[in-house]
Amino acid sequence: MSSQHDKNRIHVVVGLVYNSQNQILVAERQAHKFQGGRWEFPGGKIEPNEKPLYALKRELQEEIGIQILAAKSFSQFKHDYPDKIIFLDVWKITDFQNEPHGKEGQEIKWVSLHELLTLDIPDANWDIVKLL
Numbered sequence: 001m002s003s004q005h006d007k008n009r010i011h012v013v014v015g016l017v018y019n020s021q022n023q024i025l026v027a028e029r030q031a032h033k034f035q036g037g038r039w040e041f042p043g044g045k046i047e048p049n050e051k052p053l054y055a056l057k058r059e060l061q062e063e064i065g066i067q068i069l070a071a072k073s074f075s076q077f078k079h080d081y082p083d084k085i086i087f088l089d090v091w092k093i094t095d096f097q098n099e100p101h102g103k104e105g106q107e108i109k110w111v112s113l114h115e116l117l118t119l120d121i122p123d124a125n126w127d128i129v130k131l132l
Contacts, residue, residue: 079124
């Protein structure tokens, strides 16, 4: 029987990006990845010794091609999956440059909060959706 200590612990940053119509940006996880095919907020893993805001800027530049000009901490969550524990560091992007696009071949789309409730999203993201 495995214990909590045997699980992988993964610290990720998540960006809540809004457009002028107050829609939020989501990206489809690539099929070959954990929870593939589900819609998520853009972001990714924090590297060892990396500050969360720096990781957020790096990840969103790599994933969706935007340059974050301003962001504020929104919330933090922990989610237990059977084989891993995810720590989510969630940021609200208040200003950015460039038009978001799927730089890694992933689909992206703008959705209303109502539409967000109808999407298949990773379990760890539901805590974020509840706060929104």
